[in-house]
Every structure is written in structure tokens, then in C-alpha cells.
Amino acid sequence: MLAGIARDYGQPVMIWQVGTLLGTLLVAWLLARLLRYKLDSRWRARHEAARFGAESLRKALFPLLGGALVWIELNVLDDYMSTSLLELALVPLIGIALIYIVFFVARRVFGRTGQAHAWLSIAEKLVSALVWVGMVVTVLGIQDEVLRWMASVRFRVGNAHMTLLSLTTGLMWVCATVIAALWVGSMYEDRVMRAHSLDANLRVVLSRVGRALLLLAAVLISFSLVGIDITVLGVFGGALGVGLGFGLQKIASNYVSGFIILIDRSLRIGDTINVAGLQGMVTEIRTRYTTVRGLDGIETLIPNEKLITDVVQNHSSYLTRGYAKVAVQVAYTTDVEQAMALLAQAAHGVERVLDDPAPAAYLVGFGADGINLELGFWIEQAAKGTAGTRSTVNRNVWRLFNEHGISIPYARRDVRLVGGWPTAVAGAVEIAQDPAMEPAPAPKPADDSGTGIARDASAGA
Template identity: 70%
Template structure:
């Protein structure tokens, strides 16, 4: 068996070793690999420039594509060199070099497509790692079997192993090829969906919500088509999916109704454009900006920077305040109290001055001071003003205005009063305080008086 293993490519290389043909093959191989390295370097620079100028979306998996250039170009050049030199000399070394060049190039090409599909979002890194490991394992096993020359025997053995699943007779080879076809078609479909989403998102003439709807529908349609095609290639009758669809409908009606409701609500939100990415909303005592609208949930980033996942059904059934729908200006006010002896016209002028040079405060309409009430400790004043982009928050603006008021009042010696209370203890009931050495009769009235 060991002699058979090495009677294929390794055996041919060993037979050519020490002959002039081996030196010629080594020279041709080195020249082709050097030419492949130069061409790969030029192609890599050209595509990197195009990615920076036009195709920014190709940055996902670009490193894998760059690494695939050299082995693939080298495989093509070695194959051409073998075809040209085979009538004149043995090409055992070139035949052996074709296997790792083509296999490694195939691995990096699959990595490129997988990273375009899974590498964009951090939550898919586990799937990406699994796909890369499985592809690497299968390609390396295929290369080893090809070099040993036993790939046909292994395929024949896999075809001879039969088993039965329900009413379908399958072999190990058909099962393996079926899983392979399903994986290939799914990855291709998801890659096409990703490319379609990139193209839709770059369209400037479409509404943002419509872009999301088209991208999601396109990817879902491509995945469904890939599943149907892969099942047909495996030999499974797709008419059995009708029974599965009926069972799925019953499951949705009972156990999965919340999940289905969230998905339907997500498409409703995207289609009726009630919410857009970038809107600032209030829902269930949470205020924040919409950063993502997914099919099942919506991501809202609060004013503290924490992102909250809100089920889409909640955005349909609950009361939602959209602070970004019609106007971006908001009205704010600050209150302050001054002493009764204060020069009120001066104090009110200082309130208006406190809004000067504060970012986002509009001067048209102009800030306006008001005398609100005569309090028990001082005169209550109020300053009202309009803020630009109020949906992003008003606390920092009001804080800056209050600091200016404090500084200006201190500079002009205007006091902000604090609560003062006088407590008086009156002589009630004829009770007098006791004094040391005083007559006891003065401390309390006589009994019976």
C-alpha cells in the first residue's frame, strides 16, 4: 500500500530526481512563481486603489483575496508551462506543484467570500471561524489524497457505503456532495445578498427605510432560492416542503407568535417610515437615538451611550414620541431666585447675557427673561430660550447657562437668597424659666391658684 501511495506524483518526482529534466522543471517552476509574484503584487496594488476610490465595501475579506492572487496566478502559469513543456520533457515536479498552488488559492478564495458574508458583523465571527476551519480541513485532505493518487479509490468507497433515511436511499458520497452543495449555494446566496445590500445602500435616490426593506427582502429571497436549488441538486423532492410549511404555520400560530409579530412589526416600521435611523425617540421611559432597525428588534442608543434592544412589536403597540419627526429646535428654561433688594432690570439683562456664546442656543427667537412670582424668600425669575438639535439633549446647555448666571451675578453683586426662618418661643401658660437661687414660689404658681 505504501508503494502505491508513492507511485503517483511522488514516484514520478523521485524517478526524475538527478536527471537533467528535473533541473529544467525546477527552473521553469521558479520562473513561473517569480512571474506570478510580480503579477500578484501589481494586481493587489491596482485593486487596493479601486477599493479606496469606489468599492469601499470590498474591504471585508480583502486580505484573503490579496493572499489568493499569488497561488492562483502561479497555478495558472504552472499549468500553462506544463502544457507547453510536456511534449519535450517530464513534468512531474510541475504536476506536484499544481496541487498546493490550486488548493491554497481555493482556500483563500473561500475565505474571501466567507468574510464578505460573515465578517461584517461581530456576532457572526463564530460562524466565520467554523467555515474557515471546515474548508481548510477538506481542501487539505483533498490535496493529500490527490498527491497520493488515491482520490478515486476514496470516492469509490464512499459511493459503496449506502444507508436509508425515511424513504430515500443515500450513499456516503451523495450525502457528502449534498452537504457540500448546500454549503456552497448558501454562501454564494449570502454573498450575492451582501453585494446587493451594498449596492442598495449606496443608492442616493432611495429612502433610508426603503433601502433596508429592499436589502432584507433581497437577501431573504436569495437564501430561499439557494435552499430550493441545493435540495434539488441533492435529489430531495421539494414538494415535501409543503407539509413542513403547514407544520411551521401551526408552530407560528401557537409558540412563535411573538417572534413572528416582531418580524412583521419590523417590516411595518420600515415600510410606513414611522421611524428612521437617526431619530430620537421616547418609549417606555427610555430616550435615545435609533441606530439600527433590524427585522426582529430596534437598537436605541440612550443619552448615556448604552444601547437597548427594543422588540419591534413594542414600537407598534406602545406610545412612541419621535422628537426628530418635524423640528429639531426645542424650548428650554432655567429658574433662579434673587433678593428683594435686587435691581430687577439689571438682573433680567444679565440673564439674557448668560446665553451669549453658549453653543446651540438660538438668538432668533431671542432668549427672554420673566418675573414669575414673589416668593417667600425672594423674587422668582425665569429665562426661556430655544436650543438647536434639542433631540440630542439639553442638560449640557442648561448647565452652561446656569454657570454663566452664577458668574455674572457674583460679578455684579446680585445675591441669590437662601431660605431663612426665625423661631420665636413665647411665654405660654405662665411658665417661666427657673433661675438658680430664686424663690421656689416664683418658679411655679401656688397649688389651687
Template identity: 75%
Template sequence: MSDRLFSHMLGGLARDFGQPGIAWQVGVLLGTLTLAWVLARLLRRTLDLRRQTRYQTLRFGAESLNKAFFPLVGGVLVLIAQAITEQFMSTSLLDLALVPLFGIGLIYIVFFVARRVFGSDGETHVWLSLVEKLVSLAVWAGMVLTVLGIQDQVIAWMASVRFRIANTHITLLSLLTGILWVCVTMIVAMWLGSTFEDRLMRSRTLDANLKVVLARVGRALLILAAVLISLSLVGIDITVLGVFGGALGVGLGFGLQKIASNYVSGFIILIDRSLRLGDTINVGGLQGMVTQIRTRYTVVRGLDGNETLIPNEKLITDVVQNQSSYLTRGYAKAAVQVAYTSDVERAMALLVDATHGVDRVLQEPAPTPYLASFGADGINLELGFWIEDAATGTASVRSAVNRNIWRLFVEHGISIPYAQREVRIVGGASDILPQAVTMTGAAANEASPAGNAPPEPAAR
């Protein structure tokens, strides 16, 4: 057993140990690694500079890619040196150094791809740690087997382990190979989808909704292609998927029609651009801002800060009020009533003055006062004005205008009338009271200016 373990790289290194050629191998290895360190440092600086100037921030996972430069460049240089020096002397040390260099470089490359796939938003995904641990374990196990020279025996043993799944006889080697191909093709497809989505999102000529549609369709097609390719590589006949596709169609037609409707509605919303990210909408009594448009549902953040998931079908079939406009302004009114004895022209001028100095009230178009109607208790006036960024809310602006109206009316003696009510007891009053009593509210048109307390009703 010990002879078998030391029959490969370790055995060759043990034979060369103490020979004059081992010093030359150490010198060549140190020289190539030093040169690799310098080249990797220059390459890392160049790529970091390009990321900063082009993307403004370093991409998530760039650290893993930077760490992969040194072992990969070192492995390439050592391989070149090994091919040159093997004509003059033994290269057992260089052969042994190639295994950890390319192995560690492969680990960091997989880390970079995994971080791009599972951490495109800059945060660590739950699958990322699992993928990194499994890849590290598999690569280190492969390096140990390669150094010991028993990788062929282990592969032969896995090929000899047979078991049965349904009516198919498979080996442990074919099962592990199939799982490996499925994982590789899926990760590559997800990485390509993430890269494609990044390029779309950086485009300034495409609409935001169209970007989302293209990114999701592209990612779905890449994943579908990866599944078909991996099944073909494993040896599964993909023509059997036709039966599964028919059954899936029947299931969608009956049991999954709501889910299918939500998916179709989601693509309709994104394509026809009826809703956009950041729009303030009102649907089914819920008012809030659209924060996400998913394939199956739309996320709306309410005024209280809570997020609600609304099925996309509801946004297609129900009435949706979109309170966001490309004009970014809205029209508002303020209604007030003045006494008949008041100076109407002066009151209308004060209404316009009440909008001066109020934040977000536009002076162009200018606020306009109107004499709306003649009421039972006074003259009804109305003020119309435009508010900037109306989608962010108008209640505070209207409140500020109404407060200015009240202040200006008090300062200039414009009366806001009280309701007048007269109570009369008609017929048989002498049987109830010794004298008929009539109670009337004081005539507000003859009352004191607005802001004073109403006088007590007169009795006679």
C-alpha cells in the first residue's frame, strides 16, 4: 500500500530529494512564482482601475477573482517552465506544484462565479456558503488523490459500484458525473443570465420595464437550455419530456390557471408599461408606491410602510388609479364661504395671496379664484391652484393654504358666516306657552369679523 501511495508525485519528489537537480527545480519554482506575483499584481491593479472608472464600484465577488490571478498565472508559468526544463532534468517538484496552483485557482474562479450568481445584489445568499464549501471539499479531495496517485483506482471503484433506480442500472460514477454536469450547466446559465441582466440594466436607451422583461426572459431561456444540455450529457433522452409537457399543459389549464394568469399578467404589465417602479397607485382601497414588479406579483409599499403583495391578475382586471404622472403636478381646490356684506373682490384677492410662500404651490399657472355660487348663508368662493410633485401628497399643502386664508380673512375683516336657523312654534302655541317664542340665530352678515365667537341667540 505504501509503495502504491508513493508511486507517483511524492515518490518522484522523494527520489529527486538530495540530488543536484532539486536545487535547480527550487530556483525555477521560486522564480516563476515571483514573476507570477508581479504579473498578478499588475493585472489586479489594471482590472480594479477599469471597474472603478466604468462601474464606479467594485463588483461583488471581485475579491475572489483577484485572489485567483496569482495561482492561475503561477500555474501557467510553472507549466511553461516544466515543459522547458524536463528536457534537461527531472521536474518532480514542478509537477507537484502544478496541482495546488491550478486547484486553488479553480476554487477561487468558482467562488467568483458563485458570488456573481447568488450574490448579484451585493449580499451573501444562503446557497453561496453551501456551494463554496462543496466546491472546496471536492477540489481539495481531487488534489489529494492526484498527489497520492490513486485517482485512477478511486474512479475505477466508483465505476464498479452499481445500483438500480426504477428500471435503470447506473453506477456511482455516472451518478456523480451527471450531478456535476447539471450543477455546472445550471451555474454557468445563471451566471450568463446575471451578466446579461447587468448589461441590460446599465443601458440608457431601453425602458425600465423592457429591461426587466428581457432580463427575465433571457434568464429563463438560459436555464431551460442548461437543463436540456445537462440531461443530454447525462444520457437522458429529452424526447420523453414531450409527455411531461403535455401533462404540464393540462395542469396549467385546470389546477394552475390562477398562477399562469398571474405570470401572463406580470409580463403584460411590464410590456405595456401601464405601471412603473416608483408609481403611486390605489387598487382595492390600498394606496402605496410600487417597489417591485415580479413575474407573479407586484410589491406595493403602503403609506404606513408595510409592503403588500398584489397578484398581477388583480392589477389587470381591477380598476387601478395611477397617481403618478409624467407632469409631476396636480390640481387642487380650496372652498370657502364669505358673508354677503363682505367685499367679494377683496376676498378673492386674499385667496390668491394665501398661496404665496406655500411650499410646492406653483405660481405658473397662477392660482385662480372663482365665485362658485350663492349659498343660503353666504357667497361660496373657490380657489384653484397647481401643486408640484402631487404624487408625494397634497394634504399638507392644502392645509397650509387654508390656514393662510383664515389668517388673512381675520386680519382684513372678511366674515365667514355662521349657519342661520329660525325655530317657530306654529299653531296651539298659546296652549303651551303664555306667549309665543321665536328663536333665531344672529344674522351672521351683521356679525363681527371671522374669528370672534358667535353671539348668543336672541329670544323674544
């Protein structure tokens, strides 16, 4: 390519090539700008994870369109004029477009949360270096010599003879098929997770099983392309089965339990559960463990096997509402009908208290100190907690009872002494009745190490 540029330099054909190349790049820039505008308007409404990596695709539009147009011109003008400059320009255009496309695919596969993975930057730098080396080798025209040198480097892996060229080609095929499978799996997962007609747990199961099957198929296909006989995997499968039966029994049990939880829908994301004394909300259900966020905000990873074998209390209602009660006691002299009306009024207007069914007050019994009343009401989204709502209702009850003069009795007990006043109590009463009399000081005990009777008597006196 460099020899062709040197040959055409200073010739009129070079001016024609420069003009054609500049016009082609201008057309490619205009088309890329139009496509960027359409892509931006489409991605603006999507979530952050879907927009991650879009900048790489926008940057790839110009060199990709430019390379396509230059390639078309090469095929059209090759029979009429020298195209050495166009051939040289095609190499960096295709190479740079390839780099950005790889960046886009890698970020969509390994950055689905909207953030760059630690290995993502290393992979991008490695791909950039390899592509630039390939472009330089292509421009210099020594690609055939490099390939022959890689084919001459031979080494042995077990019983197989391999070359550097075959090893590099095999790794490229494996990486390409695995990344393609992960990309298709991520798109499949996004599509399944957006299917609101399916249950949330069923969507998780379908997405994870689909991605696992795609990845397995990609590995098997890549092994076949490289030339590895996949029948040798039967030995590995047998060894894996023995390992699962002995050393990996717990791990396999957790994975199976995770799929059971997702399929039978016994737990859902957002449920408030109590297992082994830990109460919290389910924030994530994975195939090996379930994440539960406690009331203190600390997240705990619970193995799925424990959720299958242990007793789990689910505090979340299917209707997402719960019933709460407030008990109160009024004096026997109180107007019971008025007190019950005030109780029902105390729950009206409180946040999260449902109006349908309406709060209702009940007379539940007659106690030793007063009449026992009870207020029952329904709370929306009871899994979030009911203490704050019940506290607000109790404060309203206290305020309304004070405003209408309704008293809440407290326990009163009468103590009756049978058989006369004890001597110590009689002496204390006489002292209290005659201020002039002063009690004699209590004698000090002779021995502190005794039984403590003298100390107790002094304290009693």
C-alpha cells in the first residue's frame, strides 16, 4: 500500500483520489449524524443499563459508514483508475469501526448494571492494541509473513500438537462465540423481564435458564470449531457428577432450592419474612442464595436450602394490606356509644388507613377497672410496618378522649389490715401525729458479718 501511494504521489490521479475520499467522508459524516440523532431519541427513554455503551456505537457510525462507502468506490473505480489512497484509507476506517463495535458489545454484555466492570477496561485496551497491530501489519503488507511465522511455532499440549496460529484462532473463536451467546442472552433476558404478563419469579427462571443454555451451546460450538472432540466431555461430566454427590452437595442443594423457590413462587421480591429469628424484606432471589434486608438496613445472604427446610413466616399479604387493633379501657360512668364513635373517628384520615372497609369499634368485655373497647382497622401495605400507624391512631384517641372528658381508668386497690396495728406501724403513727416526739436512733448492729437481722430490723424501723 505504501508503494502504491509513493507511485501515485504527484500524479493527477492522486488529486482525484483525494477529492473522492473527502467527498465520501463528508457523506459518511452526514449520514452518521442523522443516525446518531435517531438513536439518541430512541435510547433517551430507555433505562441506564440499556444506554450504557451507546456512546461507543455512536462513535462507530462514522468510520463504519465511511468504510462501507469507500469499499463500494473501490469496486467501482478499480477498473478505471488507481485506488491506492482509497485502499489505504479503508484499513483504519474498518479497524476503528471494529474497535468501537467491540466496545459496544462488551459494555452491553459485561456492563448490564450501567457501570463498567474492572475487567472491561483491560479487555478494551487489549482489543485496541491487537486491532492497531493488525492495521499496521496490513498497511506494511507483511501479514502473510506473520501468519507463516505463527504457523511455524509448534508446541505440544498433552497428546495434541498445536501451533501458535491454531491456538490464537481457537481462542478468537471461543471468545467470539461466548460473547455472542452472552449478548443474545442479555437481550433475551431484557425481553423476558419486560414481559409483565408473566410472574416475576417465572421471568427470573426463564431468563437464567435461557442464558445458561445459550452459554453451554456457545462453548460446545466453539470447541467443535477449534477441533476439540466434545465426546471427551463425558469423562468430565462423570467426574462432575461424583463431585456434586460428595464435595458439592450443599452447593447443588442451594441451586436446586433456588429454582424451586422461583418456580413454586413461595417467596417474592418485596415480601417481608421471618426465618431463624431474622426478619426483613426479600430484595433479591438468586439461584444460590436469597438476599434479605433486615429492619436495621443490613442485608443478609440466606442459603436457599435454609428457606426450603426451615419454617419461614411470610408477613406480606397477597392483598398487600393488614389488620391492626387498638385496645383501650374507659370508666363505667362513660357514655359507651360516644366513646365508640370517637374511636372510629380517631382512625379516619390517618395515612395508610383504608376507608373501605371502614374502621370499626367494638365492646369486647367488662374488666375489673372499666369497660374494654377495641378499634379495628385495615392498613395499606402492612409489610412496611404498622407501629407508626398505630401510634398515630393512639394519639388521636388520647386527644379526642381529653376533648370530650372521657377518662381512662387506672387500677385501684384497697388494702385491709386484719388483727390490729403491728407494733412498728403503731409507733410510726404516734410519731406522725405528735410532731414533738422524735424517734430514737436505731441501734447499730454489733456484727456486720452476722445474719443481717439487725440491719433488716433497723431498716424496717
